[in-house]
Amino acid sequence: MATFEDDLRLAHVLADAVERTTLDSFRADSLQVSFKDDGSVLSQADTETEELLRHHLSRTRPRDVVQGEELSTTGHGNRRWILDPIDGTANYVRGVPVWATLIGLVVDDEPVMGLVAAPALNRRWWAASGSGAWTGRSLSRATRIRVSDTSRIEHASLSQSDQNSWDGHLQRDGFLRLARACWRTRAYGDFWSHVLVAEGALDMAIEPQVALHDMAALAPILTEAGGRFTDLSGADGPFGTSAVSSNGHLHDDILTHLRGDLPDQTG
Known part of the structure; x- marks a missing residue:
């Protein structure tokens, strides 16, 4: 190998x-x-x-x-x-x-x-x-990181990108459904959201509009930390035009919410 x-x-x-x-x-x-x-x-x-x-x-x-x-x-x-x-x-x-x-x-x-x-x-x-x-700070001054063990959406902390980036997006309603279902939602944005998922401070981060240069360095960090990194459709890796990072335990539920397969029970 x-x-x-x-x-x-x-x-x-x-x-x-x-x-x-x-x-x-x-x-x-x-x-x-x-x-x-x-x-x-x-x-x-x-x-x-x-x-x-x-x-x-x-x-x-x-x-x-x-x-x-x-x-x-x-x-x-x-x-x-x-x-x-x-x-x-x-x-x-x-x-x-x-x-x-x-x-x-x-x-x-x-x-x-x-x-x-x-x-x-x-x-x-x-x-x-x-x-x-x-x-x-360097290879010689390092701490190994792992994703969280949160396994329920209602206990999860989510970071999103700019709210306006969801305007007109096909999965906007699904994202809003997911955000309402989570325990806590913030908008740390950019790389910061995803590395916080990798080190277990957050449970998921989602961006609807990104490019390969935004994600290529992040995907190995998430997966080696025990998490998962896909696009909004669920395709693994950094090659889509969107990004979903999670601790892995929640990933399938995240994608289900984004697709809108679940009824909205928050209202």
Whole structure:
């Protein structure tokens, strides 16, 4: 069985290499901000960070594919690095410390390694296939994490994304049904929701609109922590356009609520 410990160590090196760039620009008056065609925020630091990550990968993994949020895909082969230089750019440009660099590795279309580096929170989360999921500041200062053991929806804590992202969505009513059935609902958003599920602080997190760069690093962390990561249809992995992470015990019930298969008994 292939192991990816060397790739995981490299991911930490990559995160170290870009940390100064992201932290120096965070809350800086000189930070340049613009908007993409879809209306999402883009900062100068997003582009600079991805360029740095690509530069290091071109030297250390020159034969691998590199796919990022901001720049075009390069390379050919079965190993694909998937980068989100700053996940949570809207937080980043407003001075909110909940943002992270996401580094994922997909081999033969399987997500095998992921690292989430959130330097403003002084935290990282990471996992590689067969090696468990961990959190801490570095490989040498780490604690293994596991999902919760909550097994009933009415006892569960849910994190969602922006409420407006459900407007017009086919499963909006199912989501509202699920949210009403849960014990507690918050909107931590972005990577933060999913790593909180991985470490057992939350029981589920749901986003109706995401891209591969948002999820490739998260899927291995959730699964190695004992949880499950799918899209809204229940397809495992980060390759859909939506995300559902859970402790695993609740996942089938979550999908049932989202489909609207259960009668609404909350009113």
